[in-house]
Amino acid sequence: MIEDVRLQALYPFLASKRRDENAIVTMLAESVAGKAAHHVSIFASFFTTHGEDVAAAARTIAGTYRKGGRCDVAIYHILWDLMHTLLANDRARLADEAAE
């Protein structure tokens, strides 16, 4: 390890002690688990708060498609972001399912 403080300031990585690799792996695993839990909680809280709105919007779109018309662009984009993979085939049928 470099002892000269001027060189330590210039190359901080030379001054850092080599870390215990097992500790790094444990920290990494904890970080990944924490991020995954956070991700799941965001989804859960989103549907708890906005689930009804999403279902209502999906019903509106389904009805609009059945009548052969176009729907409100903002609602369409919200749902497209959520369900674009599902909407690729039979839009009306899948929108109905989402509403359920």
Added chain:
Amino acid sequence: MQYVDEFRDPEKAASLLRAIEELTRTLAAGRDRPLHIMEVCGGHTHSIFRYGISNMLPPEIEFVHGPGCPVCVLPMGRVDDCVAIAETQGVIFTTFGDAMRVPGSKKSLLQAKADGADVRMVYSPLDALALARANPEREVVFFGLGFETTMPSTAFTVLRAESEGLTNFSLFCNHITIIPTIKAILDSPDLHLDGFLGPGHVSMVIGTRVYDFIAKHYKRPLVVAGFEPLDVLHSVWLVLKQIAEGRCEIENQYGRIVPQDGNPAALDAIAQVFELREFFEWRGLGSIDHSGVRMRDAYARFDAERKFAMPSLQIADPKSCQCGEVLKGVIKPWQCKVYGSACTPQMPLGALMVSSEGACAAYYQYGDLEGLRDKRAADAA
């Protein structure tokens, strides 16, 4: 000439070459690729080609040209920033000669000068300071670039500007550090290096202890090398000897110039004026953590980055230009699509063709162009 002729003695060179050939025979047996030695410094690249050293060595030894040419690794966006400052009303923009021809996204500093900007070539940052003294009504900006080698002279210039109470001098600081970049290269999975020729001039400032991690953690030998032909040959032999003996150490071949602990006065000046940036963008290598310095707050009044508006954009190199791959040692200069055709020292497209320390310029100036063209044609076929 003393201290020059002794290091160009043909008989000693022949003797070193024999020793290198002997070691190479032992080392090459059973290997499926050549021994790759990276010369980190652009000065070594220049010496290797100028003295034909790569042609003297056995084919089992291949030099990989490192990123140690500061002009070559300067990203285009930074040149655009220079042009923006230089074109500001009332500014005298000063820089070293080789930085003037580095292409920006629209123009080089030389082209900006042709368009009317007051861009002047200087040999020292102190020349810029003299201009500031002589032109108190103008703002004089010095474009500071280079590795740890040139940092001290820039730092001392800022300190002198402060002591003289100058208010019309500023520094556009683009100084970079080589050590984190060597680490980034060692961490790169693309490159298989067997040893290093360490930079001589940088080491004169920072000493040799900073390289210990290369031997200790990456298990690669490094020999800090001088720039004369015998220095380079001796250093190559020292690297090979370490490999042959299974050693990984930091050796100092350039002991006549490089002290183990560097230059304390230079390090003091660097520490006083500069602090590390979180990251710095390198042409071809991308962003590298802690690989550049900026001016400390205490010297903000001399900092051109705080005084002038500039675009500070990241600009990609032209698609046809392969400086990045050459810098990383992935291809040789002559394998670049535009080498020697659209890109020449007279009309450089990429920065590596600009400075004499750039690998492309060195190949162009000293290489066997016809032979390289034949090689390229054979590769294409």
